[in-house]
Every structure is written in C-alpha cells, then in structure tokens.
Amino acid sequence: MTNPQNGSQRVTQRRIAELAGVSQSTVSLVLNGKADALSRIPAETRERVLRVIKEAEYVADPAARRLAGVGNRLIGVFTYEPAFPSASLDFYAALLTGIESEAEQLGYDLLLFTSAPVSGGRRSLFHESNRLRLADGCLLLGQEMDGSELERLVESGFPFVAIGRRDAAGVPYVAADYVTGTAELVARSWELGHRRVALLHLDSTGESVLDRRAGLVDELARRGTEPVLLRASDGHDLDADWAALRDSGATVLFVEAPAHALAISRLAEAEGLQIPRDLSIIALADPSRGTEIGPDFTRLSPPRTQLGSEALALLGRILDPRTEVPADELRITLPCAITDGATLAAPRTETTR
Amino acid sequence: MTNPQNGSQRVTQRRIAELAGVSQSTVSLVLNGKADALSRIPAETRERVLRVIKEAEYVADPAARRLAGVGNRLIGVFTYEPAFPSASLDFYAALLTGIESEAEQLGYDLLLFTSAPVSGGRRSLFHESNRLRLADGCLLLGQEMDGSELERLVESGFPFVAIGRRDAAGVPYVAADYVTGTAELVARSWELGHRRVALLHLDSTGESVLDRRAGLVDELARRGTEPVLLRASDGHDLDADWAALRDSGATVLFVEAPAHALAISRLAEAEGLQIPRDLSIIALADPSRGTEIGPDFTRLSPPRTQLGSEALALLGRILDPRTEVPADELRITLPCAITDGATLAAPRTETTR
DNA sequence: CTGAAAGCGCTTACAG
DNA sequence: CTGAAAGCGCTTACAG
Numbered sequence: 130m131t132n133p134q135n136g137s138q139r140v141t142q143r144r145i146a147e148l149a150g151v152s153q154s155t156v157s158l159v160l161n162g163k164a165d166a167l168s169r170i171p172a173e174t175r176e177r178v179l180r181v182i183k184e185a186e187y188v189a190d191p192a193a194r195r196l197a198g199v200g201n202r203l204i205g206v207f208t209y210e211p212a213f214p215s216a217s218l219d220f221y222a223a224l225l226t227g228i229e230s231e232a233e234q235l236g237y238d239l240l241l242f243t244s245a246p247v248s249g250g251r252r253s254l255f256h257e258s259n260r261l262r263l264a265d266g267c268l269l270l271g272q273e274m275d276g277s278e279l280e281r282l283v284e285s286g287f288p289f290v291a292i293g294r295r296d297a298a299g300v301p302y303v304a305a306d307y308v309t310g311t312a313e314l315v316a317r318s319w320e321l322g323h324r325r326v327a328l329l330h331l332d333s334t335g336e337s338v339l340d341r342r343a344g345l346v347d348e349l350a351r352r353g354t355e356p357v358l359l360r361a362s363d364g365h366d367l368d369a370d371w372a373a374l375r376d377s378g379a380t381v382l383f384v385e386a387p388a389h390a391l392a393i394s395r396l397a398e399a400e401g402l403q404i405p406r407d408l409s410i411i412a413l414a415d416p417s418r419g420t421e422i423g424p425d426f427t428r429l430s431p432p433r434t435q436l437g438s439e440a441l442a443l444l445g446r447i448l449d450p451r452t453e454v455p456a457d458e459l460r461i462t463l464p465c466a467i468t469d470g471a472t473l474a475a476p477r478t479e480t481t482r
Numbered sequence: 483m484t485n486p487q488n489g490s491q492r493v494t495q496r497r498i499a500e501l502a503g504v505s506q507s508t509v510s511l512v513l514n515g516k517a518d519a520l521s522r523i524p525a526e527t528r529e530r531v532l533r534v535i536k537e538a539e540y541v542a543d544p545a546a547r548r549l550a551g552v553g554n555r556l557i558g559v560f561t562y563e564p565a566f567p568s569a570s571l572d573f574y575a576a577l578l579t580g581i582e583s584e585a586e587q588l589g590y591d592l593l594l595f596t597s598a599p600v601s602g603g604r605r606s607l608f609h610e611s612n613r614l615r616l617a618d619g620c621l622l623l624g625q626e627m628d629g630s631e632l633e634r635l636v637e638s639g640f641p642f643v644a645i646g647r648r649d650a651a652g653v654p655y656v657a658a659d660y661v662t663g664t665a666e667l668v669a670r671s672w673e674l675g676h677r678r679v680a681l682l683h684l685d686s687t688g689e690s691v692l693d694r695r696a697g698l699v700d701e702l703a704r705r706g707t708e709p710v711l712l713r714a715s716d717g718h719d720l721d722a723d724w725a726a727l728r729d730s731g732a733t734v735l736f737v738e739a740p741a742h743a744l745a746i747s748r749l750a751e752a753e754g755l756q757i758p759r760d761l762s763i764i765a766l767a768d769p770s771r772g773t774e775i776g777p778d779f780t781r782l783s784p785p786r787t788q789l790g791s792e793a794l795a796l797l798g799r800i801l802d803p804r805t806e807v808p809a810d811e812l813r814i815t816l817p818c819a820i821t822d823g824a825t826l827a828a829p830r831t832e833t834t835r
Numbered sequence: 836c837t838g839a840a841a842g843c844g845c846t847t848a849c850a851g
Numbered sequence: 852c853t854g855a856a857a858g859c860g861c862t863t864a865c866a867g
Contacts, residue, residue, distance in 0.1 A: 143844080151853075151854090153845090157845065160846095196549050229596050238596055243590065514861095527836085552862070849856085
C-alpha cells in the first residue's frame with residue numbers, strides 16, 4: 130500500500146518549474162504573487178506557467194504552505210462532546226448546517242477535532258492544541274467551556290470564535306439572547322395570570338444556563354416577585370423533580386431541556402393533570418427531531434443554524450488580513466425566537482385577575 | 483487581530499531544547515524516537531526533556547510534521563453532496579456517527595472538504611485534490627461517484643476508502659449487500675403469493691441503485707419471471723409514477739427512496755386503496771428521522787453506522803505502515819438487515835396459491 | 836550518548 | 852524581468 134511518507138511522486142513547484150523552463154520561485158510567484166510583483170512577470174511567461182500547472186494538475190501542498198506562513202482556508206471545529214452520536218446530533222446538527230453552508234460560501238474546509246481524548250464525557254481542548262494549529266482558526270462548540278482554558282487560548286493569539294456567550298475576557302463569540310427570550314416568555318405567562326413560576330434548569334454553570342435563569346429571575350424581580358422553585362436537575366430523578374414542583378404550587382413550569390419537559394409532562398398527565406389547563410409548561414429550547422412525539426411545547430427557539438453561519442462569518446472576518454474587526458463586533462448576540470405551542474394557557478386557579 | 487502568519491511566540495522544539503539543555507534533535511528523538519534509538523538516551527535526559535515539554539505545554543506543529551514526512555492522523559471526508567443540510571443529514575448522519583466514533587478510537591481528526599465548488603449539486607473531487615493531500619487518507623461518501631475520477635485517485639496512490647460498492651478497478655470500499663437484501667425481500671413477497679412485482683428506483687447509475695435493482699430482477703429471474711414495472715423516477719412526477727404502477731397491475735411495489743414510498747402510499751390511499759391489503763409497499767432504505775410520520779414500511783435497513791466505522795477502520799489499516807492489507811480484504815461487504823414493517827401482506831388477488 | 840545537517844515544499848524579501 | 856537563498860518547524864539518517 131502507498132504510505133503517506135512518500136506521496137508517490139507528488140508534483141511539486143520544482144517539477145512545474147522544470148517543465149515551464151522557469152525557476153521554482155517564479156512558479157510560486159505566479160501562484161501567489163501580489164499584483165505588483167506579478168505585473169513584472171511577462172504575460173507570456175505567466176500563461177505558460179499556468180498552462181503547465183493546469184496540465185500537471187498541480188496543487189500546492191497545504192502543509193508546506195502553512196509552514197511557510199500562509200493560511201490554508203482551514204477552520205477547526207472543536208466540539209466539547211462528540212457531535213454525531215444521536216444524543217448530541219440534534220444540538221450540533223443545526224449549528225453544523227450553518228457552519229457548513231458558510232464554509233462553502235467562504236471557501237473554507239472544516240477540521241473536526243475528533244481525536245481529542247474524552248474524559249468525563251468531554252474533550253480536552255489543550256491536549257489537542259497541536260491539531261488546533263493546523264487550522265487557520267477555530268470554532269468552539271459546547272454547552273460549557275472552561276474559562277481558564279479560554280483565556281489561555283485568547284492569550285495564545287490563536288484566532289477563534291466561540292458559539293454561545295462566554296464570560297472569559299477577550300473571547301469572541303456569537304450567542305443567542307437567552308436572557309431576553311426567557312424574560313419575554315415569563316412576561317407572557319405573567320400576562321396570562323401566572324404568579325407562581327418554577328424553573329427546572331440544567332445542573333450546569335454554563336453561561337447559557339445562567340442566562341436563561343437570569344432572564345426568568347430578573348423578569349420576575351421586575352414584577353416584584355421571585356420563582357417559587359429554582360431547581361437544578363439533570364432529569365435523572367424525575368420523581369424528586371415532580372415532588373418539588375408540586376410542593377411549590379407553581380402554575381407554570383419552565384424546563385430547560387425539551388426532553389425533560391416531555392418527561393415531566395408525562396408524569397403530570399399520569400397524575401391526572403391536564404396541560405396546560407392544570408399546569409402550563411414552557412421549554413427553553415427546541416425539541417430534537419428524533420425525540421418521541423410529545424406535546425407541541427410553547428418554547429424558546431434559538432437560531433442555531435444562524436449561530437453557526439454567523440460564527441464562521443465572524444471568524445472569517447477576524448482571519449481576513451484586510452479587515453480589522455472593531456472590538457464591539459467581536460461579540461454578537463442574536464435574538465431568540467419564541468415558538469407558540471399548546472402548553473401555555475391561563476392558570477386555572479388565578480383566572481380571575 | 484493576530485494573524486496566522488506569525489503564531490505569536492509559538493513554543494518550538496528549539497525552545498524546549500534550550501530549556502532542557504539538549505539539542506533540538508534530541509527533543510525530537512524523545513518525542514518520536516523508535517525504541518532502539520530512544521534506549522540510547524539516558525532515562526534522566528529523557529525525563530528532563532519530557533518534563534520541560536510538559537511544563538511549556540509544547541505540542542509539535544502538525545504542518546511541519548506532515549512536511550517532514552510523517553502522518554498527521556488526519557482523515558479527509560469527502561461528501562459529494564453537502565452533509566448537514568437536513569435533506570442529506572439523514573443519509574450522512576449515521577455514517578458520520580460511525581466515522582466519528584472510530585476516529586476517536588483510532589485517534590484521528592477529520593477533515594471535511596466543505597470548500598469544494600458545488601456544480602450541479604455535487605462537489606468535484608479533483609478540484610479539491612490539493613486539500614485531499616492535507617489528510618493522510620480519505621473517505622469518500624456519496625450515492626454516485628465518477629468512475630474515471632476514482633481510477634485516477636487509485637492511480638495517484640493516495641490512500642482512500644469509498645463507502646458503498648464501486649465498480650472502478652482497485653477501489654477499496656465498505657458496502658452494504660443490497661443485492662442479497664433486496665433478493666430476500668423479493669423472496670418473502672413471493673412466498674406470500676406476489677407474482678406481479680414493480681420497482682420504482684432512483685434515476686441514477688450509482689452502484690447501489692444497480693445492486694438493488696439487480697437483486698430484485700435476478701431473484702425474479704430465478705423464479706422464472708420478471709418485474710411488471712421497472713421505472714426510474716426521481717419522485718417529481720408522482721402522478722406519472724402512479725399511473726405506470728396501476729397500469730402494471732403490480733401487487734407489490736418496491737420503492738427505493740422511503741420518502742418516495744411515503745408519497746406513493748398517500749396517493750394509493752387517496753384512491754381508496756388500503757395498504758397492504760390492496761397493495762404491498764416495500765422501501766429499500768430506512769426513512770429519515772425528520773420525515774413526516776408514515777406507515778411503518780417493511781424495508782431494507784442498511785447498517786450505516788457500521789459502514790462508517792468499518793470504512794475508517796479499513797483506511798486505518800491501509801495507512802498503518804506495520805500492516806499490509808491483503809487484496810481480498812480491501813473490499814468489505816456487510817449484510818443488510820430487513821426490518822419487518824406493516825406494509826407487506828399477501829396479495830388480495832392471489833391469496834389462493 | 837548527542838549534535839550538526841539535510842531535506843520536506845512552500846513563500847518572500849533580496850539580489851542581480 | 853527572474854533566480855538564489857533563507858526560513859517556516861519538524862524528522863531522520865549520519866557523524867562523532
């Protein structure tokens with residue numbers, strides 16, 4: 130079998146140079162020369178070189194280019210969790226759709242860091258920083274990212290953009306505005322008469338989790354009250370979740386994970402409650418496509434595809450030597466849509482406002 | 483913004499060498515040396531170097547390694563159609579799941595060629611051959627591949643594996659056995675009493691399409707008959723498909739694309755037919771997850787995740803300098819499962835065998 | 836036991 | 852107008 134060591138007889142610039150009767154540097158110039166340098170090469174020579182390049186089907190070795198100091202139009206994509214197993218696919222698929230289409234637009238290839246050792250279900254960024262460097266820049270995807278790791282990446286000067294808001298200083302990102310979206314849903318509930326609001330949030334200190342919680346808590350605070358239940362849950366102890374919920378006397382329940390919302394709604398119905406007549410439930414993300422069919426949740430719909438494409442577009446601008454991206458454009462926040470579903474209605478006990 | 487030209491002050495082997503008080507080549511040796519070369523370096527020196535490497539968080543530049551002639555544990559993934567738009571996602575997702583998990587196992591990163599110009603809905607492989615070379619080897623995914631392009635790739639010596647059977651000489655692949663799977667479904671229909679068999683196949687000369695058709699035609703031939711309808715259709719003119727089907731008098735219809743099967747079943751029901759009482763329908767692939775809910779088709783279930791992981795495993799073996807893959811192991815065929823659904827039953831008109 | 840040196844294929848000042 | 856040369860950061864014979 131061919132081995133990668135000796136790429137058969139790879140066509141190089143030197144070979145092209147021989148064939149065209151010029152020096153290797155002239156070949157390189159014809160390929161990459163800036164306009165002013167190029168203009169000094171007679172059109173005839175240039176065309177001859179180009180013709181030979183075409184005939185020989187020559188293409189520059191990207192590793193050599195990279196080593197010589199130029200970009201390769203290669204964007205790294207680092208996912209903190211494996212992307213394709215169906216569990217995560219629904220989270221990543223829409224992001225990747227946006228990233229891929231933008232990559233096509235901008236002429237970038239994508240480097241997926243799939244080799245990074247997974248410990249505790251998550252990939253470690255810096256064990257992989259070597260591979261990172263193969264790319265011109267990198268996109269970071271994941272619910273939670275280590276702040277000090279991010280700061281170290283910033284410091285290293287390696288160009289990157291995170292998807293999702295990040296506290297760490299100097300981190301460029303494209304994020305959904307969960308605060309406003311959640312607050313808006315709280316406001317809608319309030320207007321329907323809900324006063325007892327509960328939140329089941331993910332057991333994580335990721336910024337997006339904090340944002341959704343802050344959106345809810347702050348909006349209630351503005352109206353002079355606070356949630357009757359704020360509970361971190363990974364959805365593994367549904368009975369405990371349900372008990373806590375019932376004790377709280379909440380009339381509307383916000384649940385961060387759609388699958389979790391579905392499970393809770395099943396539990397509620399098993400106890401004879403009707404949704405939304407007896408209990409309103411709001412999900413803070415779109416359900417995954419592969420999920421069991423459940424109620425059509427009233428919910429937050431983050432613009433995932435757009436997050437992906439905008440993140441790559443931003444990275445593209447950062448990488449473009451011709452543009453200097455103003456600091457205030459390094460952090461982009463996109464509005465979060467609200468999808469009207471069938472699980473939010475006026476509370477039974479407080480219909481009389 | 484930092485530009486990729488000057489990786490800030492990247493730590494290099496030279497720097498490590500200075501810090502450890504050894505030469506740069508010793509650093510490299512400690513990092514990559516074969517056992518016998520290494521054994522000549524005193525354990526003390528080795529440990530000192532390793533300690534400095536760790537402290538300085540040094541990682542080798544992959545571009546330089548690649549240029550110096552070693553692999554980068556980088557596998558290219560070339561999809562003839564964009565992978566993530568939801569239309570193709572269901573085709574690619576399972577493959578990518580298998581590929582990703584195997585990549586993790588083997589310690590490979592994945593290079594997605596997303597920049598290749600798309601013309602006529604398909605990417606051109608050789609316009610991209612440059613980028614191909616960045617990877618140690620490449621996986622080719624797509625329904626249809628240009629035979630001469632494949633042969634050229636074989637000839638170039640670049641290591642690759644196609645997913646799906648390919649006629650072109652010398653092409654290593656991992657494929658599902660559509661012939662046997664389809665034949666088995668024909669046999670089942672036959673045993674139920676079906677004698678008038680129709681096939682609506684994709685309008686493509688891709689090997690997998692030909693295989694499914696051959697499986698059906700040959701199995702019928704073995705039983706001394708032939709299909710009453712063999713129709714290429716891309717599903718755009720359903721009425722014509724339906725008319726042809728009705729004229730054929732078929733009692734069982736094989737449809738290659740699940741979405742197409744769904745559309746036809748709708749049409750049949752609209753005309754008052756019951757499935758499978760009045761017409762059996764068999765799909766030759768699993769429906770995509772995102773699709774509308776339809777009948778639970780009796781169908782072929784190609785082992786897509788396994789195809790992905792086996793393809794990468796095979797490529798891994800091809801790339802491994804320590805192993806020589808025997809020629810007869812360069813083409814792997816995996817059995818195609820059959821999923822019992824609710825759309826195959828004995829024909830009404832021929833229940834009396 | 837360890838280092839100096841060549842070479843991988845490029846790009847880019849710098850000479851002529 | 853075009854070429855020789857240095858350099859990118861590595862690996863790997865080859866000297867000592």
